[in-house]
Amino acid sequence: MQLSGAQALIKSLEQQGVETIFGLPGGAILPVYDPLIDSTIRHILVRHEQGAGHMAEGYALATGRPGVAMVTSGPGATNIVTPIGNAHMDSTPLVVVTGQVASAAIGTDAFQECDITGITMGITKHNFLVKSAQEIPRAVAAAFHLATTGRPGPVLIDVPKDITQSMMDWWYPSTVEEYDLPGYRPEVALDEQAVERAIALINASERPVLYVGGGTLKSRASKELLAFAERTKMPVVTTLMARGAFPDSHEQHLGMPGMHGMYSAVTAIQKCDLLISLGARFDDRVTGKIPAFAPHAKVIHVDIDRAEFNKVRFADVAVQSNVAPVLRAWDGASATPHNLDVWWKEIRSWQEQYPLVYDEPATDGPLRPQHVIEAIGAKAEPGTIVSAGVGQHQMWASQFWKFEEPGTWINSGGAGTMGFGVPAAIGAKVGRPDRTVWCIDGDGCFQMTAQELVTARAEGIPIKVAILNNAYLGMVRQWQEMFYDERYSEVYLSADLPDYVKWAEAMGCVGLRATNLAEMREVIDVANSINDVPVVIDFRTDSSEKVFPMVAAGASNDDIQVHPLQQKGSR
Amino acid sequence: MTPPEPYLGITDHTPVRLHILSVLVENKAGVLARIAGLFARRGFNIYSLAVAPAESNARFSRVTIVVDAESAPLEQIVGQLDKLVNVVAITDISPKDALERELLLATIKTDVDNRTSLLDIIASAGAAIVDVDAKSVTVMLAATPGNCDGLEKALEGFSDVELHRTGRVALPRLGKTAHAY
Ligand SMILES: Cc1ncc(C[n+]2csc(CCOP(=O)(O)OP(=O)(O)O)c2C)c(N)n1
Ligand SMILES: [Mg+2]
Numbered sequence: 001m002q003l004s005g006a007q008a009l010i011k012s013l014e015q016q017g018v019e020t021i022f023g024l025p026g027g028a029i030l031p032v033y034d035p036l037i038d039s040t041i042r043h044i045l046v047r048h049e050q051g052a053g054h055m056a057e058g059y060a061l062a063t064g065r066p067g068v069a070m071v072t073s074g075p076g077a078t079n080i081v082t083p084i085g086n087a088h089m090d091s092t093p094l095v096v097v098t099g100q101v102a103s104a105a106i107g108t109d110a111f112q113e114c115d116i117t118g119i120t121m122g123i124t125k126h127n128f129l130v131k132s133a134q135e136i137p138r139a140v141a142a143a144f145h146l147a148t149t150g151r152p153g154p155v156l157i158d159v160p161k162d163i164t165q166s167m168m169d170w171w172y173p174s175t176v177e178e179y180d181l182p183g184y185r186p187e188v189a190l191d192e193q194a195v196e197r198a199i200a201l202i203n204a205s206e207r208p209v210l211y212v213g214g215g216t217l218k219s220r221a222s223k224e225l226l227a228f229a230e231r232t233k234m235p236v237v238t239t240l241m242a243r244g245a246f247p248d249s250h251e252q253h254l255g256m257p258g259m260h261g262m263y264s265a266v267t268a269i270q271k272c273d274l275l276i277s278l279g280a281r282f283d284d285r286v287t288g289k290i291p292a293f294a295p296h297a298k299v300i301h302v303d304i305d306r307a308e309f310n311k312v313r314f315a316d317v318a319v320q321s322n323v324a325p326v327l328r329a330w331d332g333a334s335a336t337p338h339n340l341d342v343w344w345k346e347i348r349s350w351q352e353q354y355p356l357v358y359d360e361p362a363t364d365g366p367l368r369p370q371h372v373i374e375a376i377g378a379k380a381e382p383g384t385i386v387s388a389g390v391g392q393h394q395m396w397a398s399q400f401w402k403f404e405e406p407g408t409w410i411n412s413g414g415a416g417t418m419g420f421g422v423p424a425a426i427g428a429k430v431g432r433p434d435r436t437v438w439c440i441d442g443d444g445c446f447q448m449t450a451q452e453l454v455t456a457r458a459e460g461i462p463i464k465v466a467i468l469n470n471a472y473l474g475m476v477r478q479w480q481e482m483f484y485d486e487r488y489s490e491v492y493l494s495a496d497l498p499d500y501v502k503w504a505e506a507m508g509c510v511g512l513r514a515t516n517l518a519e520m521r522e523v524i525d526v527a528n529s530i531n532d533v534p535v536v537i538d539f540r541t542d543s544s545e546k547v548f549p550m551v552a553a554g555a556s557n558d559d560i561q562v563h564p565l566q567q568k569g570s571r
Numbered sequence: 572m573t574p575p576e577p578y579l580g581i582t583d584h585t586p587v588r589l590h591i592l593s594v595l596v597e598n599k600a601g602v603l604a605r606i607a608g609l610f611a612r613r614g615f616n617i618y619s620l621a622v623a624p625a626e627s628n629a630r631f632s633r634v635t636i637v638v639d640a641e642s643a644p645l646e647q648i649v650g651q652l653d654k655l656v657n658v659v660a661i662t663d664i665s666p667k668d669a670l671e672r673e674l675l676l677a678t679i680k681t682d683v684d685n686r687t688s689l690l691d692i693i694a695s696a697g698a699a700i701v702d703v704d705a706k707s708v709t710v711m712l713a714a715t716p717g718n719c720d721g722l723e724k725a726l727e728g729f730s731d732v733e734l735h736r737t738g739r740v741a742l743p744r745l746g747k748t749a750h751a752y
Contacts, residue, residue, distance in 0.1 A: 121605055122612050126656040183597060183659040307650030
């Protein structure tokens, strides 16, 4: 069967089971948009290519399936660089197709030419510049294979226009060998000796902590984690990337570690004698000052990417593997630490002394952002998916939302990309239309990508957006308050400019506002009653609120600052 | 204030712990850029680099990279390098087990009448004359990097020298094996 390269590209995507493409056309990718008309694949037309990338990420994080985005060359391609970088930092499986100028024009500074494979070399797992139409099926199959196996990540396919316009004989690779990736071996045999040495460390430990990272979600190991944790009675912490990997309601769950982590989670790591890292990478936002991190702990490091071993912290035992097989092997061997009663008694005392707290909300406002998140959570049905932007609101969402299952927390971790929340929520809703999707956003973040609500309205994707409007780039304001003598430099945004309600309405959404407790309760109910169009709520929150606990950048986790209500001399 | 000295990479003060990585890569466009980009963004130092099509198979090339394992642990360098999809195999030869050779070419401007000392140098270095005319001599030396250093130093006395070196390639000494990753 003879097909054009463009037809082959679309057919290859269908072959991979792609249901949705997020994208926006232009000159170089034009040929591919023609056969799309006849395809079963749904295309969601974004208003900015950054939106397409973050939507694909939200889709991937909510479903566990790779997100797909398609854009044109030059500025279309550079507009999607931020999401690619974001997906790279968070190991999110993405396949991004970019149009490229015709092969003969490459290197001539042709109209809308840019070296996108060069630009994204350092922020993709791999990328391809396709050299012939006949190669398209292989490139697509290989891209999906690379994006979803081993340590997942973004893969970019750059396709010159002449190649999508030329003809090929249809074929599709049926075996991994046909992908032609001689240097790629994602599966590794489980190192039985390392597993044994880890068991010896577990059996000897009296104060273990399970340090659960995003890799646990990526490798779908939540069930095994629950079984292992319950059998061994070990305390569990879940990083920002792993929220939902272990139920927040579980009594063994201490919550999130790190810069804005729970006091008990941070302190348990500091005091533990064995730290079992499951798909985590000792990010500086978790470790604080590295030499002072978990100073008494032996470390078992389980990761599929061996380059993570000893990168930041020496691993006494490193096991290169997905998380689940290791947990099963440990369970099979009945690896069990000592009696943990004394350890738990200590942990419980930290939990009792330093729970999450915030100031009592005043009846007539301004609202407390933490309270708003709890109020939304209290009215949300189980399984509700939550996305966030980046800033204070993100930390509060991670702290105050109760995550019970994988795929319910859609967040930009490693890159901290402002503007992630709205498009990622849209992508998540496309992937999980059965679920309610809330975006907990900041006023600053909202202004970066809000235009995608036009996409959401046009495509019938009814997400709910809660803007915690503190009139500031709040997280930066917090640092300036605490570390720059309250010298506020370029962080004020205004609560009223823009008018978020009018803006929402102009985009075809329902716009609501809440300035006091009664309005807060009412608008949440209204939002929950609307299921056909997107809803945006402007919650007027207190500008002076800060995120606690906090470990200052570069400080030891021993020097964690708790909420002023809990500091000595208060109350 | 006097401006700071420009940074010239490895200096006399930098303790250098070199390792020789022999990296088999797919012969695809951009592979070298991927390797160079990885080293640049992760702050690994490349001391020398030599590339050529690999023995017997046009699909692959062999890249011999001498890395400064002071700049990052070798385990990190190898682990990150191995993640490049186009990298097929990596072996590490520790310097004491390595048989290293490098090619040096140098053209020295010197009149026919003043060549005695040059000829002495060439002879004692074991170099060969590969081209010659009335004004210049071109010499070649295929030797250990240390011997190439020696010849380079000896030629410093001449005012007009154009000298190129290839960077080294290496194999394990007989009876020794490279560490395969
Ligand atoms: C694209 C981008 N630019 C800048 C930053 C730095 N930054 C981190 S948080 C933040 C403030 C976010 O403001 P807002 O969305 O209002 O959230 P808040 O902290 O007030 O909750 C900024 C500017 C970033 N993370 N991402
Ligand atoms: Mg704000």
